[in-house]
Amino acid sequence: MAATAFAPASIGNVAVGFDVLGHSFQSIGDRVTARRVATPGVTIGAITGTTVDLPLDAEKNTAGMAVLSMVRDLKLDFGFELTIEKGIPLGSGLGGSAASAVAGVVAANALLPKPLTLLEQLQFALKGEQVASGSRHVDNIAPSLFGGLVLTVGIDNPNVKQIPVPPTVRCVLVHPHMVLNTREARSILSKTVSLSDVIWQTANISGFITGCFTGDLQLIRESLEDVVIEPQRQVLIPGFQAVKQGALSNGALGCSISGAGPTIFAWCEQQHAERVRDAMVAGFATVKMASDAWISTLDAVGARIVD
Amino acid sequence: MAATAFAPASIGNVAVGFDVLGHSFQSIGDRVTARRVATPGVTIGAITGTTVDLPLDAEKNTAGMAVLSMVRDLKLDFGFELTIEKGIPLGSGLGGSAASAVAGVVAANALLPKPLTLLEQLQFALKGEQVASGSRHVDNIAPSLFGGLVLTVGIDNPNVKQIPVPPTVRCVLVHPHMVLNTREARSILSKTVSLSDVIWQTANISGFITGCFTGDLQLIRESLEDVVIEPQRQVLIPGFQAVKQGALSNGALGCSISGAGPTIFAWCEQQHAERVRDAMVAGFATVKMASDAWISTLDAVGARIVD
Numbered sequence: 001m002a003a004t005a006f007a008p009a010s011i012g013n014v015a016v017g018f019d020v021l022g023h024s025f026q027s028i029g030d031r032v033t034a035r036r037v038a039t040p041g042v043t044i045g046a047i048t049g050t051t052v053d054l055p056l057d058a059e060k061n062t063a064g065m066a067v068l069s070m071v072r073d074l075k076l077d078f079g080f081e082l083t084i085e086k087g088i089p090l091g092s093g094l095g096g097s098a099a100s101a102v103a104g105v106v107a108a109n110a111l112l113p114k115p116l117t118l119l120e121q122l123q124f125a126l127k128g129e130q131v132a133s134g135s136r137h138v139d140n141i142a143p144s145l146f147g148g149l150v151l152t153v154g155i156d157n158p159n160v161k162q163i164p165v166p167p168t169v170r171c172v173l174v175h176p177h178m179v180l181n182t183r184e185a186r187s188i189l190s191k192t193v194s195l196s197d198v199i200w201q202t203a204n205i206s207g208f209i210t211g212c213f214t215g216d217l218q219l220i221r222e223s224l225e226d227v228v229i230e231p232q233r234q235v236l237i238p239g240f241q242a243v244k245q246g247a248l249s250n251g252a253l254g255c256s257i258s259g260a261g262p263t264i265f266a267w268c269e270q271q272h273a274e275r276v277r278d279a280m281v282a283g284f285a286t287v288k289m290a291s292d293a294w295i296s297t298l299d300a301v302g303a304r305i306v307d
Numbered sequence: 308m309a310a311t312a313f314a315p316a317s318i319g320n321v322a323v324g325f326d327v328l329g330h331s332f333q334s335i336g337d338r339v340t341a342r343r344v345a346t347p348g349v350t351i352g353a354i355t356g357t358t359v360d361l362p363l364d365a366e367k368n369t370a371g372m373a374v375l376s377m378v379r380d381l382k383l384d385f386g387f388e389l390t391i392e393k394g395i396p397l398g399s400g401l402g403g404s405a406a407s408a409v410a411g412v413v414a415a416n417a418l419l420p421k422p423l424t425l426l427e428q429l430q431f432a433l434k435g436e437q438v439a440s441g442s443r444h445v446d447n448i449a450p451s452l453f454g455g456l457v458l459t460v461g462i463d464n465p466n467v468k469q470i471p472v473p474p475t476v477r478c479v480l481v482h483p484h485m486v487l488n489t490r491e492a493r494s495i496l497s498k499t500v501s502l503s504d505v506i507w508q509t510a511n512i513s514g515f516i517t518g519c520f521t522g523d524l525q526l527i528r529e530s531l532e533d534v535v536i537e538p539q540r541q542v543l544i545p546g547f548q549a550v551k552q553g554a555l556s557n558g559a560l561g562c563s564i565s566g567a568g569p570t571i572f573a574w575c576e577q578q579h580a581e582r583v584r585d586a587m588v589a590g591f592a593t594v595k596m597a598s599d600a601w602i603s604t605l606d607a608v609g610a611r612i613v614d
Contacts, residue, residue: 020510153514159526161517192499198535201505202512203327207460209513210468213520219466228505 002035003110004307007103009088010095010143011171012259015226016205022095022143022150024302025171025265027294029144030099031085031306032063034107041079042068049086051096058082059131062097063104066128070108073124080108089292091179093259095140099303101128102144106303118145118302122160140259148300149212165298166215169253170273174243174280175263176291180236185260188236193228200227217253217269224254224267237262243283250279309342310417311614314410316395317402317450318478319566322533323512329402329450329457331609332478332572334601336451337403338392338613339370339410343418348386349375356393358403365389366438369404370411373435377415380431387415396599398486400566402447406610408435409451413610425452425609429467447566455607456519472605473522476560477580481550481587482570483598487543492567495543500535507534524560524576531561531574544569546594553586562587 008029014021030049037043042058058064067080082104088096102125109115116124125141142160143150153159193201207223210216234240237257243264247255251272258265268276273295284291315336321328337356344350349365365371374387389411395403409432416422423431432448449467450457460466500508514530517523541547544564550571554562558579565572575583580602591598 017509017513019506020513151510151513151517153510153526153530159514159529161514161521161523161526163517189502191502193502193505195496195498195500198500198505198508199326202324202509203458203460205509205513206324206327206458206516207466207468209516210458210470210520213517214468216468219460219468222466223460 001111002033003107003305004031004033005103005106005110005303006031006306007099007106007144007303008147009099010140011265012093012095012139013226013229014149015224015230015254015256016201016208017151018229019137019139020152022139023171023298024143024147025094025173025294025296026299026301027296028087028094030087030096030103032100032103032107033083034067034104034111035081036111037079037081039079040071040076042071043081045081045083047084047086050088051086051090062128062131063100064128065131066101066125067104067108069127070105070124080111089175091181092175093180093257093261093263094173094175095144095259098125098129098140099144101125102141102303104128106145106305110305119160121145122158145302146300147302148298162300163209163212165212166217168270169267169298170270171296171298172247172266172268172273172277172280172293173258173263173296174277174284174291174293176237176239176284176289178262178289180260180262182260185233185236189229189232197227220267221253226256230256233257233261237264239284239287239289240264242286243280246279246283247276250275252276308418309340310414310612311338311340312410312413312417312610313338313613314406314413314451314610315454316406317447318572319400319402319446320533320536321456322531322537322561322563323508323515324458325536326444326446327459329446330478330605331450331454332401332480332601332603333606333608334603335394335401337394337406337410339407339414340390341374341411341414341418342388344386344388346386347378347383349378350388352388352390354391354393357395358393358397369435369438370407372438373408373432374411374415376434377412377431387418396482398488399482400487400564400568400570401480401482402451402566405432405436405447406451408432409448409610411435413452413612417612426467428452429465452609453607454609455605469607470516470519472519473524475577476574476605477577478603478605479554479573479575479580479584479587479600480565480570480603481584481591481598481600483544483546483591483596485569485596487567487569489567492540492543496536496539504534527574528560533563537563540564540568544571546591546596547571549593550587550590553590554583557582557586559583
């Protein structure tokens with residue numbers, strides 16, 4: 001008995017929602033195949049794809065640890081062998097460790113006698129993600145598992161809500177060929193924020209969510225701007241301003257850092273997507289940085305069994 | 308030619324939306340009667356009601372200054388005499404100065420040869436409010452003028468969006484017999500906020516707005532909590548904790564300070580409104596503070612001509 005699950009990449013923060021918003025990105029993702037084995041426990045048979053230097057020890061691997069916590073907490077009398085196919089570059093800020101954890105849980109869940117709810121699966125994926133990030137961050141797990149633009153409120157028992165995105169909106173991702181360490185990107189952040197920036201950011205996330213619910217692209221455009229985190233982190237990404245200005249001057253609704261970076265995302269209307277992508281790639285080229293680029297819908301489609 | 312307008316009271320901030328959210332409160336408000344006079348300019352004939360010691364000099368009165376700015380900016384060849392009937396207690400945190408400004412503009416607007424849009428009226432009301440608060444705060448003006456729960460993004464050309472509220476929700480207001488100065492309530496606020504509180508507040512306002520759009524009362528309950536401003540301001544309101552605990556233990560979805568205080572508001576479902584109100588009044592009684600209390604729907608009905 002085996003099942004293969006695909007879990008999409010995800011963009012944490014979505015500029016205005018540091019640690020609370022995220023959205024799935026369908027064009028890339030990780031695949032995990034789970035095979036039932038007789039012995040309770042988890043082994044990792046192979047890791048292929050964009051990143052192969054990940055730990056094969058299940059306790060140190062996000063997918064491994066996520067599925068291992070299922071085996072243990074559910075007191076299963078069988079185990080799993082996992083094969084991981086990474087489609088998401090390591091350290092890209094695209095939720096690669098979350099996607100592997102989610103894909104592992106979704107694949108293993110398909111082999112359970114009694115499948116779990118999405119919120120139960122979320123909890124197990126979180127335990128895997130914890131191995132990679134050192135803390136329980138749900139803002140990549142939830143969008144990869146549920147799909148679309150997702151708000152998560154609360155930590156221990158997070159409330160997950162999908163927010164509709166106007167169907168003409170596309171997301172452009174440009175990943176420069178460099179690696180940023182998530183812990184470092186977090187450690188440079190100031191521990192305090194000025195009250196005036198708090199008000200501004202609060203207005204922006206409120207406008208952004210309201211614009212999504214009401215299909216008001218102009219409000220999304222005015223609101224999709226991070227005044228708290230991006231000004232601190234952009235220095236870690238060579239060419240950031242060139243990429244952002246390129247996106248905005250070619251019709252993007254907004255452009256910011258995906259998660260902790262270095263990948264940069266932009267939202268735009270469908271008809272501008274290729275122009276925005278090309279401008280962003282050209283922005284990185286101004287600092288002689290090669291990059292990969294993708295375009296995705298923002299459909300509310302999460303992780304799923306594909307085989 | 309004369310017209311009388313009613314503008315509802317309003318609750319600024321709504322706990323989670325400091326300076327960006329507000330909602331109208333239909334049960335109390337100010338009325339302004341505007342009478343066209345031949346001479347360009349504005350005079351104030353009389354002020355009656357809950358507060359009568361307000362300036363009769365139009366340049367120093369919020370309604371007077373709002374209408375005067377209309378006369379000047381629109382280059383009108385006639386003027387207005389205003390009669391103001393205050394229904395909102397002074398210094399209550401219920402947007403009294405905003406309501407007078409809004410009612411003045413709406414009444415005068417009805418007497419123009421070519422009426423203004425709501426956003427144009429908003430700009431004139433803002434100029435009146437500026438006289439009272441010393442700064443341009445739109446979070447009372449917009450809900451009083453538009454009605455319902457209102458988000459305002461931006462200052463110079465604010466974007467105003469109405470957010471639907473589940474129809475079973477009521478707002479309870481309890482106004483203690485004391486006065487708080489808005490400037491003082493603002494001056495005690497710390498100029499910085501910890502990043503962890505920013506994340507928490509961001510999650511709360513996002514959950515609150517999402518709960519309103521999706522009619523999810525449980526999410527509203529979990530999100531309607533101000534972790535930034537209320538902890539600093541509650542010390543200015545004797546009995547605050549007793550009032551809040553009384554509201555929450557009687558079914559309220561949330562309870563916090565209206566605007567800069569000292570009035571306290573709670574959201575609850577219709578069937579709990581009277582119990583919540585009584586518990587809040589009893590909370591103030593524990594510190595020997597008399598209070599007035601009202602219950603209102605959250606209908607999206609703003610300022611209007613009533614005569």
